Amino acid sequence: MSELLKTPLHALHVSNGGKMVPFAGYEMPVQYKDGVLREHLHCRKYVGLFDVSHMGQVIIKGKNITDVARSLETLIPISIANLNEGRQRYGFFTNVSGGIIDDLMLSNRGDHIFMVINAACKHADIAHMREHMAGVEVELIENRALLALQGPMAEKILSNFNINIKDMQFMDISTINILGVDCWVSRSGYTGEDGFEISVPSEKAIKLSEALLKFEEVKLIGLGARDSLRLEAGLCLYGHDINSDTSPIEAGLLWAIQKSRRKGGQDAGNFFGEQRIFKEIENGPDKKRVGIKPLGRAPMREETVLFSDSAGNENIGKITSGGFGPTFEGPVSMGYVSSKHAVIGAQVFGEVRGKFLPALIVALPFVKANFKR
């Protein structure tokens, strides 16, 4: 096995008692001394600081930004050309069969598109863009760390460094001077809480983290709580809840495909997988991603098979993410069931250790989002 990569914050994790594990080729903290449960609850109440430097930060440039946007729109079925400067949007690369290659955040930064992609997919995503976009320059940024500051007090904390962040709305992005360096700050995240993602030059990452951690409201949060936070927020984890077989329509991500890219829209179609995606928008997909709330206390984890009946006769789908929701105070899962069974309030049964345990199909999220809109 090749050696694990380290983020610019590696030493900080170790000195703060981070339990380091391999993740997407990096050595990352799964938790610190407090453990997943307390870290999760802390982030929902105060502020969590996450190192997400393993994710890919990419700059895409071309003749002009419209050119870049139009090019990207052939790979990503969302509207990019009409995204205003200083705004961010959620999207995904699709393949020819309408599956999802990766999900991402992209923003209009005036003269270029800035994109954040999943760590495990970043090299493949970049190769994909280079292969299919002519006259466009795709650069992986390797000299910046990415921090996420998430939680209801994130604005209060970050405004100590630069008051201008108070003017940012959910999904705004801006260059903000923090401790004398230009950071690329977006008001977004992966927890369902208000918060910011801060791209900072690698050599300043520890200094900034330590300055943030001086506030007693701010605690380091590991990947374990990052996962339970996003699960309660109903957000997809690539490679689990979405993959190269699942379409955005099956995944319940139609909201991310603006009307202008759908059939009849002014920039309709002309993206990979258009045939399947349009067909599924029109006729409905065969299966749908849903929230699943186990009625007992046993968590139903990834790969748990779901049945329509308590005898386990009719297999209707499976769980793709599941665990315990510390804020929800109970087990929470999401997964796919055949569309016929994807009815809010319907009872299903998950096979756990040979028993068929009852669960309900529920609307996502489990914990309401707390964004600043």
Next chain:
Amino acid sequence: MKYTEEHEWLLIENDIVTVGITEHAAEQLGDVVFVELPEIGDLVSKDESICVIESVKAASDILSPLDGKIIEINEAIVDTPSLVNDDPSETAWFFKMEASDMSPVDEYMDEAAYLEFIK
């Protein structure tokens, strides 16, 4: 007190054995969120999986350390799974069993050997 390689502790009083998990095991598991216990009267065999513990991270089994019959279970840890993290060595015992064959106990570790084992 005796300890197994599965990180269980056994408190032995004649042929009645109280079983729990060690502090080391509780720490490794992380925050416990679900416990499933056997039923009183269950006849169990050594190394049979008879309890389930789920933490925020994963599910694990507890094996019966001996052959015998379950005579008491600790409902408190079913109601409040976090007790397993708070006090694994005492309050958060899992079950009591009446052993039908005590001979495997000789192979289990004493405290000094267990502390060496987890080093």
